[in-house]
Amino acid sequence: MKNLRSFFALLLAVLLLGTSVVQAQDTPRTKKPMSKTLKGGLLGAGGGAVVGGVLGRVIGGKNSTAGGAIIGAAVGGSAGALIGRRMDKQAAELQREMAGAKVERVGEGIKITFDSGILFAKNSSSLTPAAQENIRELAQTLIKYGDTNVLVEGHTDNTGTDAINNPLSQRRAQAVANYAQAQGVDASRFQVSGYGSRQPIADNSTEAGRRANRRVEVAIYANEKLKKAAERGTI
Template structure:
């Protein structure tokens, strides 16, 4: 009934209040869940984009200021490409996307970080701490094996494990937002094992925060 749908919509909107760091509360987003510091502009970007790439593109300011940010991101991307041996590093617009195969971070059906994965995350944390004027989005993804609810929970737990490790390594918690997207955003065809393997991943979006954008706009005006 229409009334029931309206009530359900209101309940979903209420559920999208932002969770604080350390809380287990999450909010719904296009079949996913949000946690961490997702307030302000970043929170709005997360609610409108269901991929790390979309968030990065949505945050772009363009023009000469965007080019200034892009040059700063080039430096970070070069360092990440050099130091992250088990990750794919891509420059996207005015940001960076880092993709880890979940199998390199976690054991099968697990959300606890493996010992071998920590050296990569140590290097990632080092670079993130070197360039503090960025926001960070951590997205967990799964293949479609198992129930949708189970995959959603597992993806959120994995994203949170990465977040917590980075925080332990000194990355400011206020910079980070986590999302569990489960099986809702496949990268490849789930009908093959190779496709399912590609879908089991953690994507990390790195984008300019408001301070970095304002500094770039100021520099643009001085040119």
């Protein structure tokens, strides 16, 4: 509850800051009043990175997730709406093709969560045949929609030591990225991180919680080329 109150307090501060920027642009010194579309874009872009970071840390405790990264990259306004519609289509295709993953629309992007038990054998970073099939489907969609960045994050539960979990999570995330790149996805689009057990999304004191924490998350969000096209209204 304390974290939630902190989040809303910070969110209010961000919105007030964005509003003050917009109002400053609409003072009598401004020759032309700012359009509603531009106001929305400023509020979205100005608050996106801050709110994204807050979401990652407040909703998930001190943690930052792929979902927070997507929100932090948002542009907002009419451009954000155009990007969102494009992501709707891409997410629908992924949901149809990827039976072994959870596909979610988050903000102006897509978050995909793979259960590590589907991707890898225990204590291994070698992809299973089922994992390879899912990542092939992911790769085909990434190739079709080439104007996105891709963040891949590996996570473990808290069993074992950091000396084991941290490099294992990194290797698993890298294995997913490497396989997608082997299918033809440009390597320059990827950012890969391993967080070990530092970003739990469930209670590590239960088996169900530990299983949920053993995962690979993929965030897909607009690159600069797509953002500029959306701002021009040409997508």
